[in-house]
Amino acid sequence: MTQFKYEVTMSCGGCSGAVKKALTNYAGVDSFDVNLETQLVTVESSTLTETQILEVIQGTGKKAKVAEN
Template identity: 55%
Template sequence: MTNTVILKVAMMCTGCSGAVERVLSKMEGVQSFDVNLETQKVTVVGTVTHEEVVTKIAKTGKAVEPWSD
């Protein structure tokens, strides 16, 4: 089953967003992702759970929280 996970990730520079992109690109089950440095919004599509994505991004040292519209 494909899920869409949308998170707010504290990213201050392209190095920060690059770190998030690297961990997501290596994550099993991720079909696609979009990392927006300007809005600090990360959208992940794939057969991954919300918890798996949060755990993986948190390992980069970035603060992660649910996206609220």
């Protein structure tokens, strides 16, 4: 399983909720954590690529990019 981290601009609970809903409903996401306070989304998957997950997050209308480690 691979862990991916993304910086996501979220200003409220509704924003983080939209990201949570998108990741919950996406096949291949094994687990995730959405942290509104740090603006960080961590996703674990054994089948998806970093780009596929980024596209799911961006599909919610939120500004997102791969987090620099």
